[in-house]
Amino acid sequence: MSSLSTAELWFAEHGMHAVPDPAARAELACAITAEHARQIERLRAPMVSRTDGSAELRDWVDCLVRPVTQHLDRLGSPTWYARFCAQLLKEPLLHDVTLDVSLAASPALPALLQGLERCLPELPAHTHFERATMARHLIVHVCAERESALAEGSSTLWSSWDNAAACLVDGVTGLWRAPVAHSPTGRDTARLIP
Numbered sequence: 316m317s318s319l320s321t322a323e324l325w326f327a328e329h330g331m332h333a334v335p336d337p338a339a340r341a342e343l344a345c346a347i348t349a350e351h352a353r354q355i356e357r358l359r360a361p362m363v364s365r366t367d368g369s370a371e372l373r374d375w376v377d378c379l380v381r382p383v384t385q386h387l388d389r390l391g392s393p394t395w396y397a398r399f400c401a402q403l404l405k406e407p408l409l410h411d412v413t414l415d416v417s418l419a420a421s422p423a424l425p426a427l428l429q430g431l432e433r434c435l436p437e438l439p440a441h442t443h444f445e446r447a448t449m450a451r452h453l454i455v456h457v458c459a460e461r462e463s464a465l466a467e468g469s470s471t472l473w474s475s476w477d478n479a480a481a482c483l484v485d486g487v488t489g490l491w492r493a494p495v496a497h498s499p500t501g502r503d504t505a506r507l508i509p
Contacts, residue, residue, distance in 0.1 A: 320395075323347045325399035331406045341412055344403065348413040351386065351396050352420035358382035363423040363430070372434040373488045378427050380454060380483045387458060388476035393466035397458035404455055435491060442495050450487045457483055 316324075322343045325333050334340040346400035359382035366374045387394055403410045418424055435443065461479050464471040 318395060319343070319347055320454060323399050324395045326402055327395035327427050331402050331409055344409055344413050345416045347396075347399060348403075348416045351413060352417040354389075355382045355386045356387050356421045356423060359421065359427070360423040363426050364460060366430060367426065368436060369430065371432070372491060373431040373484060376484050376488045376491070378423075378430070379450070381480045383454060384476040384480040384483070387462060388432060392462075394462050395466075397455065397462040400455045403458040404452065405462055431491070436446060440493075441493065446491055446493075449490055453486060453490070 322334070326347070328342070331340060331344065334343060359378060362378045366378050369375065387397060390396065403413055409490060416482070434445070457473075457479060461471045461473055461476070471479075473482060
C-alpha cells in the first residue's frame with residue numbers, strides 16, 4: 316500500500332485530525348484529492364463531451380455522479396476515498412482547499428457546471444448554491460455508506476455502484492427540480508465537487 320493510500324485510510328477511519336500537524340494534513344489531503352480527481356476526470360471528460368448541448372438536467376447530473384461511482388467501482392474493495400471525502404466535509408477550510416485542487420485537476424467541470432446552469436435558468440443563484448451544497452453532501456454520503464458496508468462485508472441498500480449511481484441521479488435531479496419556497500441566503504457561488 317502506498318503512503319497516500321495509507322494516509323487516505325487513516326483519514327477515512329480516524330478523521331482529518333488524525334494527522335496533528337495542520338500543514339502536513341493539508342498537504343496529504345491535497346495529494347490524495349489530486350490523485351483521485353485526475354482519475355475521475357478521465358471518466359468525466361468524455362461524458363461531458365458527449366453531453367455537450369443537452370438541455371436535459373438528468374444528463375448533466377449523470378456527468379456529476381457516475382464518474383465518481385465508476386471510479387469507486389474500479390478501485391475495488393476495500394476503498395477509502397468516499398469516507399475520506401465524508402471526513403473532508405466536516406472540515407470546511409480543508410474541504411475548500413481540496414476543492415480548489417479538484418477544480419484544477421478537472422477541466423471538464425466548468426462545462427458540467429454551465430450545463431447544469433443552462434438547465435435551470437429560473438433558479439436563483441443563492442438557491443443554486445444551496446442545492447449544489449445539498450447535492451454534494453448527498454453524493455458523498457451515499458458513496459461513503461456503500462463503501463463502508465462493502466469494506467465491512469455487510470449488506471447495502473444498493474446492489475452495485477451502478478445501482479447507487481442510478482438512485483443518486485434520481486435523487487439529485489429531483490433535488491434540483493424542487494420548487495423554491497424560501498428567501499435568499501445571500502450566497503451565490505455553486506461548488507459541486509464531491
